[in-house]
Every structure is written in structure tokens, then in C-alpha cells.
Amino acid sequence: MSGSKSAEDVFVEIVFDVVKEVFYLLWGILSFIVSFTVKALKKSPEEKMRQTNSTAQWGQKTNQVACPQCGALIESGASRCYACGSRF
Ligand SMILES: [Zn+2]
Numbered sequence: 001m002s003g004s005k006s007a008e009d010v011f012v013e014i015v016f017d018v019v020k021e022v023f024y025l026l027w028g029i030l031s032f033i034v035s036f037t038v039k040a041l042k043k044s045p046e047e048k049m050r051q052t053n054s055t056a057q058w059g060q061k062t063n064q065v066a067c068p069q070c071g072a073l074i075e076s077g078a079s080r081c082y083a084c085g086s087r088f
Helices: 002-063
Strands: 064-066 073-075
Touching: none
Parallel strands: none
Antiparallel strands: 064 073
16 A cells, blocks of 8 residues: 555656646746847837937938039028028
8 A cells, every 4th residue: 555655656756846847947938038028128129219310310311402503412491502602
């Protein structure tokens, strides 16, 4: 009786160890996914900032227009071309 009981105990211990290992493995994968997701979430605002900066730079570039007389890049709000002095 006692022999069969100890065998059951060993079996339960093995199953428990396997379950524990699987749990630790899943926990490791889960923590890895969580850390990866956190890094991705932390990265995304920086990328958004970079995109905004590039968009702002592009906006500054698009605010410049070419002078119809000489073709020099001047600000769209300017009334005169700094290169040739022609009025708009
Ligand atoms: Zn000009």
C-alpha cells in the first residue's frame, strides 16, 4: 500500500515539477512579451516626435516659395525677394 502511495507521490511530484516548469516558461515568455510591448510603447512616442519634427521641418520648407523672377527660395509671407528685390 505504502509502495503504491509513494509511487503516486513521485508521479504527482513529477507532474507538479513539469507544471511548474511550464508555468515558469510561460511566465518568462509573458514577461518577455510585456517588456517588448513596453519598449515598443516607449519607442512609439519618440517616433511620433521624430515624425512631428520632420513634418515641421517639411512645413518650414514648404513655407518657402521660389521667386518667379530669379527662382530663389524665399518665405511665402515675404513681400519682396531678398535676392533680386522684386515685389509680389
Ligand atoms: Zn527673386
